[in-house]
Amino acid sequence: MTDERTLDLLEAKIEELRQLNAIDGMDLSKEIARLEEKLAVLRQDLYSNLTDWERVRIARHPKRPYALDYIASVFSDFYELRGDRIVGDDRALVAGLARLDGRPVALLGQQKGRTTEENKERFFGMTRPQGYRKAKRLMDLAERFGFPLVSLIDTSGAYPGVESEELNIGGAIAENLETMAGLRVPTVAVIIGEGGSGGALAIGLADRVLMLEDAIYSVITPEGAAAILWKDKERAREAATALQMTAPHLLNLGLIDGVIPEPLGGAHKNPAVTSAALKEALVRHVNELSAIRLDQLLAARYQRYRNVGRYTTRAADASRGAP
Amino acid sequence: MTDERTLDLLEAKIEELRQLNAIDGMDLSKEIARLEEKLAVLRQDLYSNLTDWERVRIARHPKRPYALDYIASVFSDFYELRGDRIVGDDRALVAGLARLDGRPVALLGQQKGRTTEENKERFFGMTRPQGYRKAKRLMDLAERFGFPLVSLIDTSGAYPGVESEELNIGGAIAENLETMAGLRVPTVAVIIGEGGSGGALAIGLADRVLMLEDAIYSVITPEGAAAILWKDKERAREAATALQMTAPHLLNLGLIDGVIPEPLGGAHKNPAVTSAALKEALVRHVNELSAIRLDQLLAARYQRYRNVGRYTTRAADASRGAP
Amino acid sequence: MSLFKERQYLRVHVDREPDDSLWMKCKSCGELVFKRRVRENSNVCPSCGEYFFQTSQERMESILDPGTYEPFGERLVTDDPLSFVDSRAYRERVAETQAKTGLDDAILIGRGAIEGIPVVLGVMDFRFIGGSMGSVVGEQISRAIEAAVADRRGFILISSSGGARIQEGMFSLLQMAKTVTVRRRLAEAGLPFVSVMTYPTSGGVEASIASLGDIIIAEKGAMIGFAGRRVIEQTIAEELPAHFQTESFALEHGQIDRVVRREDLRTELALALGFFVGAR
Amino acid sequence: MSLFKERQYLRVHVDREPDDSLWMKCKSCGELVFKRRVRENSNVCPSCGEYFFQTSQERMESILDPGTYEPFGERLVTDDPLSFVDSRAYRERVAETQAKTGLDDAILIGRGAIEGIPVVLGVMDFRFIGGSMGSVVGEQISRAIEAAVADRRGFILISSSGGARIQEGMFSLLQMAKTVTVRRRLAEAGLPFVSVMTYPTSGGVEASIASLGDIIIAEKGAMIGFAGRRVIEQTIAEELPAHFQTESFALEHGQIDRVVRREDLRTELALALGFFVGAR
């Protein structure tokens, strides 16, 4: 099958032809139209039958819109709040207040960098304890003022490092989970790119969990799973499939509430369209949740997470008993 | 007037005479009795008319019982809990659960060291952000389980250092104050030695604030005040008097609720007696507070701190207005 | 407190020109600048951007919508509860400072609006015994918060303080407890508290009310910290980092939300408060 | 998860002597020791103090008062929700582990008493796919907590886990959310949760339920941390401290309350629980 780069080249050629057409007055319009049709078919073929691994690649695409891109396009008046009040300010997790369709919300977003500079600042989008504790602060602020909480999740995982362990990153994640489990405001989480394990879930224990169509959400990276389970990093593709980490799979498994469509080829092919779809979904879900009585909202959240898991009851038998 | 050291020497001499008396069979008992009477009078003279500065010296006396001494003698089953769950464990503030006359309480104690080794470990009794955040954790635990909170205060102040500032020591103290202001359990604080400014108050915003008779509680050390206000460190004695930092003064000013008597010469002269008095006071106050309905307890605490301060209303006059 | 007296007034210069002069000379760039323009520019030099000292009255003016400042409540003066005398009597020191500044103590409180949003605003004044917090400052902050709760407005405190008012002893220390206790009422009422830290926000003020903002904003050039540099240097033999206790140090260490230029403070506050209008 | 398979079993050795032998040889001191004495001594070598591996059943026995252990609830087995196959089928791996250990999954739960204090106890078992937390572990922890709430008993969880059960994918990750959500019920009921961390307590278990104890106790020789050493070494080029992720590292960094020897764990738990008997 043709790959993304070839299609991009073809598109560029068509554009050149179009310019030629315009300048020289020679009529290539039919040929151009035919080429465009062909391109559309190829693109449809390529993207509508994406393998899980291709989705992984789109989810990590360096041109993919990041949290701050959506914060700028979906929300208005973003007012960033920084710092955990304890140790520092983690730039890999941005936080603040913003308006969603006019309504004030508390906002959390995991932010990757594009350049080397940015990645240094953003720790490649991997959240540190400082970030989780800042998130906790925002959760508390949201609760105090009744702001719905929106999380935009995009991280390959919590930052693994000596300082992270020294600052009790596990405890920080656990505390976020505990806080979100009881938070007395509506909460919506959207995986916009990579949902990397506990580092993602830490801000994702929400009333509604949505995914962009080409986002992934997984207990471990495909590479990590391949290394551990297959003892072979090269088998990440297989791992990606086996782990069912894409949005359609997770919707099918009943683990998420909705999939937000992306343009063919991924969000970066048309960020504006993606933003519009994201905004529509966020507004709808926040509105729905805000209409629910708080005790019912909390009861539903409790049931949702209390009941997650798949197991079967074994018939009691003689082998069971005190040790 | 005779000073403490001379009296200690005299006491040692009397003891030597007593031993001589026992060994040699020569009868010195009358002379010894007379010396003892004299010693008692001198001691009475010395200690019952303590100047404020003398109290400061007793409060800082290297033999003075420290928090862990009282924890061992006043409470039973002390079960130490360590760590702030974030950065570290401050050994200058010990925390845990214990029984007071059989009743479980949450306990905070600021702990100085006696040896160089101990002082290194205990940071000379100066609490760091890690300590205040551990205290916060204990406050939350006390609230969750309904344990009364008892603070034993003994610090020259919060630890001033680069790491303290980096870890937002001011914010940590402020958060403790906010937590104690709203804590839904009875709280008792006792200044057992030095109550050094914000570093002491951080665990001292309580329903009952008591002081050992020779303890001090001040907005600044006498030396610090002398340096700032008199531009002369040598004038610490004057500062000690002017600041009214002793227990009798503060009781008189209505800022504390009770003074726990110490033996002549200070707690270290008879730790057992001091412990007994401390225990009696703690049991009494915790019992009294526990009998009060929670909403009334919180209302009384609110009024107490809302109304502290001394000011006069000025007649409105023409000089007042918009700028 | 005079802890800060000998320290460099980072970017802050008191305007000492006689009041009837229309022009002043900027100590930083040397330019003669029109005083009214300076005032209108939040006491920032229109020529070089240097910050001049701003009194509490000037801050009130530069932050609130013109004509909306409304002082309220009673005028309070300290009782001098310890009859304190150091190199001179506290009572005299207060009286002299009152005469010189026209203030009753180290804070002004008032109602007003910022870009139309009603607020209660407290502004501390460093000229009054180093902006230190004694009985009057604690009481006025409490009254301001109570007024905010009664009116259902947000509360803004602009701190400029060396810490506690030593001369009031434990009465002063307990103002930390007092302001924090009353601050809880705002939270319970679902009303926002925005704390603005300026040069300097330290000691007992930093370790109580100022650090408890729902949002904490530092003015560029602020000094933020608990212990004074000298105390730290004396206690430990550590080298202090170059930007120690500056606003960038506080931002880097997660202690504040934002750093703003003084000229932008008003807009900044309006933006922040906007989120809370009509919340809960 | 097999993240820890190649790591040294710090002070932990699986007792591999055939079950019918009365004696075993300690791998540490070389002494032949009477197996029953080892059992009675919490699987600590009576000769040299070395810790041997303790199964969940052995832990139940060594912690609860004799004869008080009462398993409850239903026997649960995973559904293999992803029909997962790596180098082999997850279903087979589970069946084989069940046969080898006699366990249904990586946890045992039960009621019992510790020095007379009624408790609900959960004990994870590292032999079962690295003690990893999948659907069954999450559900059994939830049921244990619910039983504790119903009986008004404290809950104790003894963790020994490499983290999430990869083979259950997102179902596994969400057990973190599940256990934490249910854990709140204990807090609301005013009942204590004591978390005991042993070798190893890491990944998704460390970053959820295990870190939320009202009291957190580490067994001597525990490994406590979120990310595996290898992951950290690969991500960063940092030298790891010698005691990295040991119980003393966790204590030094404020993450746990206490470190206890395995022989003392039972007494320790009784002491801790004693404070909560009859509280609220």
Ligand SMILES: [Zn+2]
């Ligand atoms: Zn200038």
Ligand SMILES: [Zn+2]
């Ligand atoms: Zn041995």
